[in-house]
Amino acid sequence: MASPGSLRYASGMTKPILCVGALTMDTIFLLEALPGGPGKFLPLDAVEVAEGMAAAQAASIARLGGDVALWASAGDDAIGDRLIAQISAEGVDCSRVRRVPGARSGFSTIFMDRRGERMIVPKYDADLMAPPATAPDLSGFAAVMTDVRWPGAAELALLAAREAGIPGILDADVGPREVIQRLVGLASHVVASEGGAALVTGANTPQQSAERLSSGHAGFFAVTAGEKGCWWGSGGTVRHTPAPQIEAIDTLAAGDVFHGAFAVGLVEGWQMSETIAFASAAAALKCTRFGGRLGAPTRPEVEAFLAR
């Protein structure tokens, strides 16, 4: 089995991953400091970027050389056109994106300071998140990755993945607790954020969350905790992989980059320790760059980072 860092990985996968969930237009302003009250505040930088968990994961997979499609929900408005154009331009197959007549596409503004503190104001149309009528056709897919933002679609996709005998990955980020718990039970691979894991397990630390998941979840689990690293395992064992030391300037979408890289390693059949190290490196690299998921690295960049 090849290791990340070897050029053998440049060949990429043969079967695509289906990412299921959020697609929103984020406007991100980098500020010296967050506004403390009314007034006009000039940003150091600003970008408008199509992301949302599933979309950011899909774009990250594409940058890592993976074959990937997105199943998400957008309005039939101008923002929806740009969302699809921007994610398609990353090499993601957006032909499955659902356009909801009369609905407005999701968008948000994020004020971010140099320390990574954020004010987020999102606007999502409830109609966008209505459950889909039918399960996705997974023939030809290597894996499914879901988030907690479009629960009806995630549930159908995880059930279909189980039926098809392919990995069903859940990004268990913070969301309604009953949603996360239902989806955790359907996923073969759960990769949770520190906050999401704490919601599900009631634990106080990521390690404790991982220990509880190791006994409570039948499949693979991981708990990502930023600079503290990642606790992961399956079948009762818990291992820890430290995070690379970097100077973080923008952690937005770092979790999505981790998930994208994780899915790439999984479907390419790497050893899990190598997959986690690769995903940790990809997420760390993203944190060194402003612009949410626009900072997602390519595979050669991650390989060069790991080879330091």
Place this chain on the structure above:
Amino acid sequence: MASPGSLRYASGMTKPILCVGALTMDTIFLLEALPGGPGKFLPLDAVEVAEGMAAAQAASIARLGGDVALWASAGDDAIGDRLIAQISAEGVDCSRVRRVPGARSGFSTIFMDRRGERMIVPKYDADLMAPPATAPDLSGFAAVMTDVRWPGAAELALLAAREAGIPGILDADVGPREVIQRLVGLASHVVASEGGAALVTGANTPQQSAERLSSGHAGFFAVTAGEKGCWWGSGGTVRHTPAPQIEAIDTLAAGDVFHGAFAVGLVEGWQMSETIAFASAAAALKCTRFGGRLGAPTRPEVEAFLAR
């Protein structure tokens, strides 16, 4: 001379107004309260709206039945396409809008609370505001209206208006003091915000600003001061028109609506007292509606409001 409120005004103008200056995409979030620190904050409402002073003025003129064109500067990006599409859809002739190759269109986010307090974070590309190479062709125009956001264009347009013998109106809002002062000297009609007037005159109150303008400015002047009303005059006299009593929920672009209505009255040849009353009513109506310049009223709405 007909008065606002009479149906005779429905016939509108025969010659167009040229609005010169800012064009930006604003995303406006209405919040229960402004964010006090990091976190996620769900808005009560949100809109994405093409505005900026000149563009909002032009769209307001169109809603009031006026014939109007916009001379502004946008990037050759997707935001620029939407800016032009949205302002064109209001009935504004956008054929003169300059697209700057390689520049990014201006955009901003505005967090607004129920009392109208705002956090504004704008992002403007300096390349956008480079002075134009040539003066506009004003043949066929009834008047020019300029703002302080694109000073090179405003200067050329005000000089050309003087040359053509048509009104050259300046929206003297807050901006670099030397810019405002230079443009004030070129305009036949100065309509200043309270803050802009204070910058130019050094006065402490809008009335005092108006008194100083009445002796220092050769043409017409007005100082708008929100709920305190408007001080205006020419040739040494100062008059005051009170503001209609309304419950303001969004004052964003109210000044632009006032300016648009002012220009309509001016080119239609109304008595100045009627023009100021009409503009005050239009601006007040706007303040009762969320969404920046999207709240600009139509002429029948202003007439109905004045007829109360």
